[in-house]
Structure formats: C-alpha cells, structure tokens
Amino acid sequence: MFDGLFSTQQTSTDSSFSTAEHQPHRIRIDGLTYWYLVIESFAKPNEIQDMRNRMDYLLDGFDCSTSSVFSSKNQKQLTDDHFYDSADKISFFFEEKAFTDDGKLKHPKELSINKVGHALHEHDPVFKSFCQSEQISHMLVSFGYKRPVIIQSMYIFKQPGIGGEVVPHQDNSFLYTEPPSCTGLWLALEDATVTNGCLWAIPGSHKNGLVRRFIRNEKGVHFNRPSPSYDQKDFVSIEVKAGSLVIIHGDLIHQSFENQSPKSRHALSLHVVDTESCVWAPDNWLRRKVDPEPLYVS
Numbered sequence: 099m100f101d102g103l104f105s106t107q108q109t110s111t112d113s114s115f116s117t118a119e120h121q122p123h124r125i126r127i128d129g130l131t132y133w134y135l136v137i138e139s140f141a142k143p144n145e146i147q148d149m150r151n152r153m154d155y156l157l158d159g160f161d162c163s164t165s166s167v168f169s170s171k172n173q174k175q176l177t178d179d180h181f182y183d184s185a186d187k188i189s190f191f192f193e194e195k196a197f198t199d200d201g202k203l204k205h206p207k208e209l210s211i212n213k214v215g216h217a218l219h220e221h222d223p224v225f226k227s228f229c230q231s232e233q234i235s236h237m238l239v240s241f242g243y244k245r246p247v248i249i250q251s252m253y254i255f256k257q258p259g260i261g262g263e264v265v266p267h268q269d270n271s272f273l274y275t276e277p278p279s280c281t282g283l284w285l286a287l288e289d290a291t292v293t294n295g296c297l298w299a300i301p302g303s304h305k306n307g308l309v310r311r312f313i314r315n316e317k318g319v320h321f322n323r324p325s326p327s328y329d330q331k332d333f334v335s336i337e338v339k340a341g342s343l344v345i346i347h348g349d350l351i352h353q354s355f356e357n358q359s360p361k362s363r364h365a366l367s368l369h370v371v372d373t374e375s376c377v378w379a380p381d382n383w384l385r386r387k388v389d390p391e392p393l394y395v396s
Contacts, residue, residue, distance in 0.1 A: 133304050133350055134336065140343035145228055146287050149366060152224040153253055157208045160190050167192045167212075182314075185250070185384045186217045195260040205260075212262060215252035216384065219368065225251065229368060234283075235393050241281065244374035247390040249273055249280075252367045256295045261357030266300075266328050270348035271321075272312045272383060273369050275376040280348035280369055286338045287364040295357035297344060298333040303351040314383040 166180040180189060196203055196210035203210050219229035228234075229248055238246045250273070255261065273280045290296035310323035328351065336344055346352060357363055371378070373392060 135345040137343045139341050141341045148224055162207055167194050184216050186386045188221050190214050193260045193262055209257055211255055213252045213254045216250040219248045219251040243372050245392045245395050246370050246372055247392050248368050249371050250369050254365045254367055256357045256363035258360050258362050261295050263356045264354045266351050266353040268349050270308050274379040275371050278348055279372040279376040282346035283368040284344040285366040286340050286342045288340050290363050291337050292335050294359045294361045294363040295354050297336040297352055297354050299350055299352040300332045304347040304349040308349055313381045319383050
C-alpha cells in the first residue's frame with residue numbers, strides 16, 4: 099500500500115501539519131516520497147509533561163511481580179505469556195540488564211523498566227487523548243489511510259546506563275498486513291541524541307521491500323529468515339528535540355544503540371495499520387481478543 103514512502107529526510111516545524119501548507123511534504127503512495135519524515139514541535143510541552151507525569155503515576159502503582167524482560171536481541175527466548183497477553187493491556191517490561199545475578203533489581207523500578215505496552219492508547223485516558231487526537235487523524239488522512247487503527251502503543255524509557263539496544267529491523271516484520279500498511283509514529287518525549295540512544299536508519303532501505311517476518315505459531319515465535327548483515331556506515335542518526343515526531347515507513351531499516359549515558363531518552367511509539375482493503379496476518383505475534391476501533395472511516 100505504501101510502496102515508495104519516504105525517500106529522503108524532511109523536517110516540518112508546524113505541529114498542525116496542514117495538508118495544504120505541507121503539500122510538498124505529503125506522504126503519498128504513488129510519487130517521489132520520503133523514507134522518513136520529522137515533524138518538529140508536533141507535541142506541545144504541556145502534552146509531553148502530561149504523558150510523562152501519567153507514566154510516573156502508572157509506574158508508582160506497578161507491581162514488580164507481574165512483568166517480564168524485553169530484549170530485541172533475544173526476542174525468541176524472552177517472549178512469554180506476559181508478552182503475548184500485553185497485546186490489549188498495559189503491561190510492564192524490564193530492561194535485560196536491570197537485574198543482578200541473583201535476580202534482584204540493581205536500581206529502583208522506575209529506572210529499570212524498558213517499556214510499557216501495548217495498549218496505552220486504549221486504556222489510559224491521558225495517552226488515549228493524545229493518540230486519538232484530531233492532529234493524529236488529520237495526519238493519517240494526508241497519508242492516504244482509509245480506516246486506520248493504532249495496533250500498538252509503547253512508552254519506551256531507554257534508561258540511563260542500561261537502556262537496551264534495538265537491533266536493525268523493519269516494523270512490517272512484526273505488524274504485517276496484506277498488502278503491507280504499517281507506519282511507525284515515534285514521538286520524542288525527551289531530546290534524542292547519539293549520546294542517549296536516538297534512532298538510526300538506512301536511507302532508502304524501504305525500497306528493497308520486506309526482508310523477513312516475525313511469526314507466531316503453536317511452538318512460539320520465530321523469524322522466517324535470518325537477519326541480513328548491515329554495514330553500520332550505511333546508517334544515519336535521527337537526532338530530534340522533545341516534541342518531535344518521526345514518521346517511519348514500515349519497510350525502513352532502523353535501529354537504536356544502548357544508552358550508556360547518564361540521561362534517559364523517553365519516547366512514545368505508535369504503530370498504525372489500515373483495515374480498509376488490508377488484512378491483518380493471523381500469524382502475527384500480536385493477537386487481540388477484540389478488534390481495535392478505527393480512528394476514523396473515510
């Protein structure tokens with residue numbers, strides 16, 4: 099569906115993202131378009147603070163006994179029922195390096211969590227308000243979505259010193275529709291730099307199509323092909339200020355490194371797919387008990 103999206107980096111500073119004003123920056127399915135797009139000041143400072151305060155509140159009430167570890171490097175080994183059940187819940191996942199050898203947390207829980215997911219956009223009023231805003235819907239209309247749903251949402255902490263690496267991947271690998279329709283919306287809640295673990299991407303890599311899929315069956319989860327080898331010199335950094343939105347084509351190869359700095363890198367990550375003429379793959383890892391409601395129907 100979104101073949102040819104994002105062929106070069108562009109930046110917009112207007113958080114309203116008016117289609118008329120940003121016609122040269124529109125993401126279309128049929129033209130010379132972009133491999134990723136950065137919209138600066140997409141979220142207002144008060145919206146960012148509201149989401150961060152809300153996450154502080156959720157963490158305060160979090161029971162450490164009901165969680166698991168998340169690692170993009172060991173997904174097959176670490177995927178468990180807690181992960182599967184998180185598809186339509188608000189669930190907490192620890193950093194892989196958060197524990198000592200005897201299983202105790204090295205730091206307070208608020209400095210040990212990797213992410214919270216995968217249905218903040220449905221079950222928490224603060225995150226729901228932002229994710230289902232007219233601003234998001236107007237943007238998706240301009241992208242050509244007809245009946246979009248947010249299929250997952252994640253609050254990612256990238257904790258100081260232990261924030262885990264996210265290996266090179268494509269979002270369509272994990273959230274596949276036929277035809278492919280996934281777009282990632284990555285909102286920086288803090289400044290993201292090369293020091294604290296910003297995004298990196300390979301320009302134009304979306305043009306090569308989907309490399310492999312992450313499949314769930316009765317035996318668990320696995321990739322249907324081995325990962326290609328990537329030359330790190332091909333990646334470019336995507337450093338952005340807090341409030342910036344990075345829009346990512348579903349086939350774009352992107353990653354982030356460990357955060358070895360003393361500063362966190364909080365972000366809200368949403369993934370959108372279309373449900374108009376696009377079929378959700380039944381062997382995706384994410385399986386919901388109830389279909390998500392579309393943001394709109396056009």
